Amino acid sequence: MLAGPVVHPFSAAHEAFAFYRDYSRTAPDDVAALFALTALPDGQWAVTLFVCYSDPAEESEGAIAPVHEFGSPLEDLIEPMSYREVQMSFDADFPPGMQNYWKSSNMDELSDDAIDTMVAFMESSPSFQPMVFLERFGGAVARVPAEATAFGHRDAAYDLVIASIWSEEHEQEAHIDWAKSFWEAMQPYSTESVYVNYLSEEGEDRVRAAYGGEPYARLVEMKRRYDPENVFRNNQNINPDG
Numbered sequence: 001m002l003a004g005p006v007v008h009p010f011s012a013a014h015e016a017f018a019f020y021r022d023y024s025r026t027a028p029d030d031v032a033a034l035f036a037l038t039a040l041p042d043g044q045w046a047v048t049l050f051v052c053y054s055d056p057a058e059e060s061e062g063a064i065a066p067v068h069e070f071g072s073p074l075e076d077l078i079e080p081m082s083y084r085e086v087q088m089s090f091d092a093d094f095p096p097g098m099q100n101y102w103k104s105s106n107m108d109e110l111s112d113d114a115i116d117t118m119v120a121f122m123e124s125s126p127s128f129q130p131m132v133f134l135e136r137f138g139g140a141v142a143r144v145p146a147e148a149t150a151f152g153h154r155d156a157a158y159d160l161v162i163a164s165i166w167s168e169e170h171e172q173e174a175h176i177d178w179a180k181s182f183w184e185a186m187q188p189y190s191t192e193s194v195y196v197n198y199l200s201e202e203g204e205d206r207v208r209a210a211y212g213g214e215p216y217a218r219l220v221e222m223k224r225r226y227d228p229e230n231v232f233r234n235n236q237n238i239n240p241d242g
Contacts, residue, residue, distance in 0.1 A: 002060040003052035003086045004078040008071055010045040013037060017115040019070045020049060028063050029139040030055045036133035037122045038093065052086050093131060100165045101176045103183035104198035105190035106156035114189035121182040126174045131163040150219055152212035153193035160186060161198050196236050207236045
């Protein structure tokens with residue numbers, strides 16, 4: 001694969017968001033495109049455009065060229081790498097021993113007001129290592145019928161994740177409050193849906209929101225058939241009682 005991050009200064013956040021919005025609308029299906037506001041190892045906040053192209057390199061260069069050409073990056077680390085390396089790309093942002101709390105929603109569009117809100121909340125973070133990222137949906141994902149799998153909400157354009165990260169127990173309340181407030185401020189720009197893997201402990205209603213009505217009902221039927229006593233319940237649980 002040809003993959004990796006291109007890192008820009010935080011001062012370019014608004015311009016980088018606008019670029020990502022345009023690029024993610026037109027990039028080929030084989031491009032996975034992620035946008036993140038995060039902290040570098042030296043504590044400096046930055047903007048990261050992370051792309052991954054799964055086709056042969058001679059075809060991928062053209063598809064990724066706009067990412068290379070945008071702005072004045074601090075680093076351009078896109079290079080050939082294995083699938084395993086791609087999956088490990090963000091491991092360093094969540095080191096062992098750190099505590100973190102996530103909030104997430106899907107988004108239909110990336111408006112200027114939504115961008116302003118994300119940048120402002122990032123600037124107000126109590127964390128030395130916060131992360132806010134968007135993942136591009138659409139493309140091939142959107143062309144699979146909603147009823148085909150348990151994964152619904154294929155009409156969403158982006159997935160938004162707000163991650164507050166801290167190290168000391170006494171910092172927990174401030175960081176969780178920040179993530180929740182950030183998430184609430186983003187709801188005017190979000191849908192009621194969410195990707196289940198990004199849920200914290202948020203209750204049954206949010207699990208339902210992750211699947212949608214008809215897919216959730218089918219999962220309840222499967223649960224009643226194979227696990228009527230709800231033995232496997234230490235998860236984002238599907239209650240067999242519906």
